[in-house]
Amino acid sequence: EAGVAQSPRYKIIEKRQSVAFWCNPISGHATLYWYQQILGQGPKLLIQFQNNGVVDDSQLPKDRFSAERLKGVDSTLKIQPAKLEDSAVYLCASSRGTDGSPLHFGNGTRLTVT
């Protein structure tokens, strides 16, 4: 099966600019996650979708971050405006959505904010 696709792989922007990341999960996977991984730390869950509905966005900084999953397939994550501390790798993952099914990760987008 094709894996989780993410783009772009790398992005460099200046602070206060906006940026968007795209994710295409594995076909048929109902659950989609966005994680933020800052250098030296583990992935931190930003938002979890079940089909096109939000299950958990408690750690999403909603004043600057937004995400959507229209039609329950692809997803985009946006940051506007970016701050220096947003520099991280943004990981998209998907799963079948059944209890305990493992995550399949994309390669991530490495964001550098200068």
Place this chain on the structure above:
Amino acid sequence: AQSVSQHNHHVILSEAASLELGCNYSYGGTVNLFWYVQYPGQHLQLLLKYFSGDPLVKGIKGFEAEFIKSKFSFNLRKPSVQWSDTAEYFCAVGNRDDKIIFGKGTRLHILP
């Protein structure tokens, strides 16, 4: 709230040494437990998982992990490591809503 603690941030071993990476979690309900691995230049991938049943689970590449409910632990083990095991290892805990929380990771470096 869920949380995951990995005790070792950086481990260096020689080939053929035995490995044990500690993981403790905090969550009051029924959990699913995972170890993920990230090899250099690759994406995160599942190493093994525990849902229920036998608390000793076996994963790929000779890894195993033991769930000890009384200690809220899920330590990863391998009897004899290889140079190719050099990677970063993440313990993760999932609840019934499939919310999965990761530890900070342990960077393992195997000396040839």
